[in-house]
Amino acid sequence: MPRPAPLQDHVLRLLQDHDPRPLTGLGLAAMLRAEGHAAPASLVFRAIRRLIDRGLVRKIHVASAYAPVGDSCAIILWCRACGEVTEIESADGFARLRRAAAGLADARYIVELAGRCSRCAAL
Numbered sequence: 001m002p003r004p005a006p007l008q009d010h011v012l013r014l015l016q017d018h019d020p021r022p023l024t025g026l027g028l029a030a031m032l033r034a035e036g037h038a039a040p041a042s043l044v045f046r047a048i049r050r051l052i053d054r055g056l057v058r059k060i061h062v063a064s065a066y067a068p069v070g071d072s073c074a075i076i077l078w079c080r081a082c083g084e085v086t087e088i089e090s091a092d093g094f095a096r097l098r099r100a101a102a103g104l105a106d107a108r109y110i111v112e113l114a115g116r117c118s119r120c121a122a123l
């Protein structure tokens with residue numbers, strides 16, 4: 001059984017290799033098994049949690065999946081058809097959110113939109 005740190009490295013590499021398409025926890029576990037790293041799903045989810053805590057990975061809520069962290073002040077666009085994530089920088093939008101959240105300690109911003117990207121919408 002791999003130790004936690006190497007497992008985190010494997011998980012992060014898989015997420016980076018598949019960027020801009022986020023991967024689910026169970027999908028990651030299956031990919032690790034296919035590579036010969038038979039880690040139980042509980043350890044894979046723990047590795048994902050540690051990567052999130054380290055600021056290297058984030059959950060894409062609309063996709064119920066995980067991706068490497070890009071710009072923390074970006075709107076996430078997720079294509080339901082092809083699964084691709086696009087980040088739209090929005091400093092003004094996030095500045096407005098910070099003002100709206102004044103008085104809320106430790107505020108976290110998650111702005112995600114699900115739809116079909118221009119390529120998939122054209123099909």
Ligand SMILES: [Zn+2]
Pocket residue numbers: 079080081082083084116117118119120121
């Ligand atoms: Zn698409």
